[in-house]
Amino acid sequence: MQHPVSAPIGVTVPNFADRIGFARLTHQAFDGVDLRPLRDRLVARIAEGTAQAGEGLDLSLIAQLLGDKEGGLAIQSEILAFHQLFRSPCAVTQPALRVLALAAAIDMGGNTPIEFLLEGSDIELMTLYVVEGVGLPDPLPDHDIAIVIASDSEECREALASIEQAAPRWPRPLLNRPDRIASLDRDKLHRLLAGIAGLDIPATVNAAHAQLSALAQGAIRCEDITGELRFPMIARPRGSHAGVGLAKLDDATALAAYLAGRQEQEFFVARFVDYASADGLYRKYRLAMVDGKPYACHMAIADRWDIWYLNAYMAFSDEKRAEEAAFMRDFDETFAARHRGALAEMSRRVGLDYFTIDCAENEDGELLIFEADNTAVVHNMDSPDVFPYKQPQMRKIFAAFTAMLTRQARAGEGSAT
Known part of the structure; x- marks a missing residue:
């Protein structure tokens, strides 16, 4: 049941499903552990009808970690159709703080990997997936503080809109407000940050395949797309991540060749900035x-x-x-x-x-x-033998994050209902 627009939001004891969790499974994959035996056991439990919702969500992540994104998302969709609230492992039996993370039904890189930030802490994490057609539960699962972990991706827009509608009546402190997350989109961020002294951010604009084809053919100029655009430029398919389709295009000929190899119809383009240091690196x-x-x-x-x-x-x-x-x-x-x-x-x-x-x-x-x-991975998975300086630094970040949650939760205690 979704919240009526004007009704106050209540809280109740959460009906959650336990899971192995994002951090533990990703750690294992990063360390080279073969996840296929676990995958096969979970598949067998699903076939027998004995699997729990948390196991299904774990199976979805394992499939994605093994390279089967489509299959993993199909499993996730089936699980989230009947269950949306999941509890991650906690280092203590009596948590000092209860965090509710508001996620979208997207691939494993589309939500803040908050489990890494809370790993080893005395904070309990519940993740609520805000699913299309389901929205937010009424009442909400009880918590001390909530944080939006859905990204600015187009696939998350409906989830963010549902949270935004409820935000003014949220019964606990709500961090990373959804309207702010929307400003992180590549073609919005440069406008938001324009004019900051000592900061350089190239204008990133959306350009259609046909528009870029016209540029490659000399029918239009770079300035017709955006005033500061010029060759060399950076192009990437709209909605792509992790460098998929990212290219530096030195001239119209390179642009034409790039477009010939891409099926996407929408791209982000920006001027290239050569940021090499004096040593050429x-x-x-x-x-x-x-x-x-x-x-x-x-x-x-x-x-x-x-x-x-x-x-x-x-x-x-x-x-x-x-x-x-x-x-x-x-x-x-x-x-x-x-x-x-x-x-x-x-x-x-x-x-x-x-x-x-x-x-x-x-x-x-x-x-x-x-x-x-808001979804980049900040982790402590690197080998302490090879990177002995990293784990202390990561612990510093994690401590700052948990301290922020605790401080903001205490500041909002008076607003609890």
Whole structure:
């Protein structure tokens, strides 16, 4: 049952399903554990009719981790049709805080991986999937604080709208408000951040396949799409993630060749910024913004502009890891200090309690923003033997996140109903 527009929202003892959870299963996959035997056992339990809802959701994630995204999403859809509330493992039997995470029915990368942020804490996590045609339950499962973990993806729009409708009457503190999450979309963020001193963010605009074809043929100019667009440019299919379809296009000929190999009809395009350092290497940073304060998540160093942490091969370079360790150790006095004003104003405009930033520094030393997101993975899965400096840094981020939840929950205790 969905909430009437004007009715107050109540809370009740939650009817949840237990699951192995996102963090534990992803840890196992990352460590090279063969998940197929567990998958087969869960499939057998489903065939026997003895599987619980949480096991079905775990099976959905395992399928996705094994590369079967379509099959995993089909299982998830079947499970969420009859059950929407799930409890993740908690490190303690008597939690100090109960968090309700509001998720959308999307693939495993479409919601904030909040389990990593709470792993090992004394906080209990319940995840409520806001499903199309079902909406929010009335009354809500009881909790001390809620946080929206759905992304700005088009697939999450209905879930965000349902939460937004109920937000003014929410009985507990509600973090990462859905209207703020919507501003993270690539073609909105540059407008939101325009004019911040010391910050560079290229205008990212939506362009149709036909429009880009006309540009490749010389029928229109870059400026006809957006004023600052020029070659070389960056293009990616709208809605793509993890670098799928991302390309640097140096001229009209390259654009034509790119379009010939793509079936998508909508793309994001932006001017290319050469952010190579003086040594010719590219350095890309991920920051976590927790309650307005920046924290270093990682630093990737490579001889290519399209860096992800994995394709930077940090594990194979002592020199790169030493630089990343120094970046984390001295972050507050160096990187964060250089960009204090830009980061503070960006955090204020974005208005989220927690989000991540993928960024670099341009040739003028400005903070170059690639993306802001509320669903990027911030984890402690890297080997402590290879990356001994990482786990202390990740624990610092996790401690800041749990402290924020506790503080905001206590501040909102007076509003409990």
